[in-house]
Amino acid sequence: MKGNIRIRSYGLTMLILLILLILMIGITSTIGSANIGPMDVYRVVASKIPGMGGFVDSSSITASQHSIIWSVRLPRVLLGVIVGAGLSISGASFQGLLKNPMADPYILGISSGAALGAAIAIILKLETALMGFSGISVMAFVGALIAVTLVYNIGRIRSQVPVTTLLLAGVAVGQFLTAITSLLMVIYNRDMTKIIYWTLGSLSGKGWNPITTISIPIIAAMVILLFFSRDINIMLTGEESAKSLGVNVERIKVYVLLLGTFITSMAVSISGIIGFVGLIIPHIVRLIVGPDHRILLPASAIVGSIFMVFTDTIARTVISPMEIPVGIITAIFGGPFFIYLLRSKKKTL
Amino acid sequence: MMSISVKNIVFGYTATPVIRDVSFQVDKGEFISILGPNGSGKSTLLKTINGLYVPLSGRVELMGENIERYKRREIAKRVSLVPQDTSLQFEFTVEEVVTMGRHPFKGRFEREDERDRKLIYEAMEMTNTFDIRDRLITEISGGERQRVFIAKAIAQNTGIILLDEPTSHLDINHQIDILNLLRKMNQEKGITIILVIHDINLATRYSDRILLLKKGSIIGQGTPEDVITTENILNAYGMRVAVERNKYTGHISVIPLEVSKRIRSELNIRVHVISGGGSGQDLINVLYHRGYQLSLGVLNAGDTDWQYAKSLKIPVSEEKPFSGISDRSARKNREMLGDADLVVMTNVPIGSGNLRNLKMACESLENGKRVIYLKDRKYEEFDYTGGEATALLERMIGKGLSVVDSMDQLLREIS
Numbered sequence: 230m231k232g233n234i235r236i237r238s239y240g241l242t243m244l245i246l247l248i249l250l251i252l253m254i255g256i257t258s259t260i261g262s263a264n265i266g267p268m269d270v271y272r273v274v275a276s277k278i279p280g281m282g283g284f285v286d287s288s289s290i291t292a293s294q295h296s297i298i299w300s301v302r303l304p305r306v307l308l309g310v311i312v313g314a315g316l317s318i319s320g321a322s323f324q325g326l327l328k329n330p331m332a333d334p335y336i337l338g339i340s341s342g343a344a345l346g347a348a349i350a351i352i353l354k355l356e357t358a359l360m361g362f363s364g365i366s367v368m369a370f371v372g373a374l375i376a377v378t379l380v381y382n383i384g385r386i387r388s389q390v391p392v393t394t395l396l397l398a399g400v401a402v403g404q405f406l407t408a409i410t411s412l413l414m415v416i417y418n419r420d421m422t423k424i425i426y427w428t429l430g431s432l433s434g435k436g437w438n439p440i441t442t443i444s445i446p447i448i449a450a451m452v453i454l455l456f457f458s459r460d461i462n463i464m465l466t467g468e469e470s471a472k473s474l475g476v477n478v479e480r481i482k483v484y485v486l487l488l489g490t491f492i493t494s495m496a497v498s499i500s501g502i503i504g505f506v507g508l509i510i511p512h513i514v515r516l517i518v519g520p521d522h523r524i525l526l527p528a529s530a531i532v533g534s535i536f537m538v539f540t541d542t543i544a545r546t547v548i549s550p551m552e553i554p555v556g557i558i559t560a561i562f563g564g565p566f567f568i569y570l571l572r573s574k575k576k577t578l
Numbered sequence: 579m580m581s582i583s584v585k586n587i588v589f590g591y592t593a594t595p596v597i598r599d600v601s602f603q604v605d606k607g608e609f610i611s612i613l614g615p616n617g618s619g620k621s622t623l624l625k626t627i628n629g630l631y632v633p634l635s636g637r638v639e640l641m642g643e644n645i646e647r648y649k650r651r652e653i654a655k656r657v658s659l660v661p662q663d664t665s666l667q668f669e670f671t672v673e674e675v676v677t678m679g680r681h682p683f684k685g686r687f688e689r690e691d692e693r694d695r696k697l698i699y700e701a702m703e704m705t706n707t708f709d710i711r712d713r714l715i716t717e718i719s720g721g722e723r724q725r726v727f728i729a730k731a732i733a734q735n736t737g738i739i740l741l742d743e744p745t746s747h748l749d750i751n752h753q754i755d756i757l758n759l760l761r762k763m764n765q766e767k768g769i770t771i772i773l774v775i776h777d778i779n780l781a782t783r784y785s786d787r788i789l790l791l792k793k794g795s796i797i798g799q800g801t802p803e804d805v806i807t808t809e810n811i812l813n814a815y816g817m818r819v820a821v822e823r824n825k826y827t828g829h830i831s832v833i834p835l836e837v838s839k840r841i842r843s844e845l846n847i848r849v850h851v852i853s854g855g856g857s858g859q860d861l862i863n864v865l866y867h868r869g870y871q872l873s874l875g876v877l878n879a880g881d882t883d884w885q886y887a888k889s890l891k892i893p894v895s896e897e898k899p900f901s902g903i904s905d906r907s908a909r910k911n912r913e914m915l916g917d918a919d920l921v922v923m924t925n926v927p928i929g930s931g932n933l934r935n936l937k938m939a940c941e942s943l944e945n946g947k948r949v950i951y952l953k954d955r956k957y958e959e960f961d962y963t964g965g966e967a968t969a970l971l972e973r974m975i976g977k978g979l980s981v982v983d984s985m986d987q988l989l990r991e992i993s
Contacts, residue, residue, distance in 0.1 A: 466661075
């Protein structure tokens, strides 16, 4: 039974997923108040590629359609692609590294650190932008990094970082920082709504600027993360077993934690804390492609993108013109779907 | 050729050392077992040998070179480890797990080539895991999983394989299965095997040499015969055992008797036992542990009952092996009989060699001693003396010999 559930061919799996992602980008970009067809989206994109402009017939697209696609829809969809990919690949690598199915990108205190940073920025009204980032983004990023540094140093025992102490340190620091954020919200209750909205996560109204800035570092970090996929595989058999197979366990742990933290902090600082994606997508993908991180990591990234773009479209359209924070949608759709997968998988065992 | 040389290593997780000044050498192609009670540092020693732990002092040499000079990957090309814990929650297939054994030889994005495939398939064939190669590691039995991890170590294609209690959670058939596999690799491929194991009898049966650890120090190393002695086991485990050659496998084996710390309550009743050929073992065991003061005889040196009595330090009037009872040993036996409050004889077959035992029992009976005949064993033939023994026994019954059919009945009689 299990043999046919698992897709073995690496190339084919990735190809199918990529096609799905491109289709998803095209379709979701058309959904909205303005009337735009999927092909228009691809035409606009193609016309923007240097050297391609002459070959694409974009005469049927009006200037306003062009502007909506290029300035409003596409940046938002692509931000979803980046954030979804980043959260999912971090979640997948953390779950493997920590050998813990409950692990998600936020488990080491990133979310609570970022939330506290963002809350402080909101309360202090830090509107000044730094390198094109809003004050909230910068503070969230700094908060996330401080939290993880704290967790890592508490969890560390001499030169080693035992998984259990790391996880417990993450929980403890997370709870502590969340409590401070809550306290701030109680004291400055004027800003409470804004803080809560931020923590629920959103991809709306960011424009091109943050994407161009975060996508390169995030993609670079994701690619480097792939370098360690076989090491993570072997570390699943136990740390000592992995060492005896020549894996430099402690070093790999630090690298993967650093990369995952970096990706997640970047994503969170722009989009707020979008929950569930980084926890559930790796599980769903693992059910389909198996636990080999060489395929699990890239496949999680793409499936995460697809899921993120899909849920964000729902978030911005379902009660249009109002927006629902996308974090709510990810949980509402992801939860039942995952439970369904879990149940149907159980039956085959 | 020297594979591994351990020189005066001391290691501890904290300030208290777990390994204290341990030195030994392993030659290429040896099969070595590390034995010792729980907490004696067996697993720690094994991991130190593999360079997983860095000793506080002393050093481990791999092929003549300090292991700390090697990179992890270089050690992994020479030594493989089968860990104690082979649980794996992630749903890899058996083949994927075995393939991990090739990791030290592969670059970051390098795929397994023909040679790797061949080694992986060979390893699976050897361990009988080829047929389950597509099954998930999470869905196979403990014995199968153990074999898969051994296959992974074989696929690593190293000259040395270390195993940390590979048989501890397995049924006896799987235990023998695994050890036969290790012996096969040892003998056919010349792979050096170093094994941490709990079962002393399995260790003696398969190993060339044994290291016996107690509280982090080696208290015996050498052939199974040299190391597995009553004294060493008592010293290491605080356990009284009988050591004998197993009559089926021919290997040294131990029979646990009594934890030495447990003080048995001594009774002031002397019992002389007449037995032989193992017929007295249960009897001796039961009486000994109930605290009776025992003596035995006459027994030929080397007899099963003799060995057993010796291991319990019970006085025996003994005769040279395969000899009839001489006057000298008979005299000693009569002294023992004289001191005894009670004589118990088993229904050991009587021939010309031990007829004298029966006669002496008869004398005691005539002298007014209480003699009990324990007839709990089934022998095809009792009398190898042409009727003499049977006649004597009948005469003894006439004079008040009590005959009992079971140990329980005997215990009721004497208590």
